[in-house]
Amino acid sequence: MRRPCYLLLSLALWLPAFGCAANNAEPAPTAADSPKTVLQVTNRNFYDMDVYVVTSGQRYRVGTASGNGSTSTFEFPSQWVNNGTVRILAKPIGKGGREFSEPVIVRPGDVVEVEIRP
Numbered sequence: 391m392r393r394p395c396y397l398l399l400s401l402a403l404w405l406p407a408f409g410c411a412a413n414n415a416e417p418a419p420t421a422a423d424s425p426k427t428v429l430q431v432t433n434r435n436f437y438d439m440d441v442y443v444v445t446s447g448q449r450y451r452v453g454t455a456s457g458n459g460s461t462s463t464f465e466f467p468s469q470w471v472n473n474g475t476v477r478i479l480a481k482p483i484g485k486g487g488r489e490f491s492e493p494v495i496v497r498p499g500d501v502v503e504v505e506i507r508p
Contacts, residue, residue: 424498428463428465428466428501429452429466430462431464433459433480434505434507436508438454439483441454441462441480443466443470443476450467454483476494480504
């Protein structure tokens with residue numbers, strides 16, 4: 391009768407060792423490991439502009455680009471990287487109107503440069 395008890399006890403002592411060995415494996419790559427995709431906006435207009443990424447009828451505000459020749463840098467929304475074409479929308483703050491860029495395909499690690507002219 392003691393043999394089965396020792397067998398169970400020895401298995402119980404070995405199982406934690408195997409569990410710890412599995413924890414030493416390298417972690418799977420995450421989205422944080424992929425290169426950042428950046429939107430760089432040079433605004434040569436007098437007005438500050440709200441900047442959006444637009445695709446499939448949806449728009450996502452990425453920030454405000456200051457006017458008078460300033461360059462603003464924004465992290466590109468990850469949900470629209472490698473997801474078809476996008477356009478960049480700039481809307482002047484305090485004035486009507488808006489401007490769209492040409493369609494752009496964005497890939498991980500890209501720097502998308504947009505210039506807003508007066």
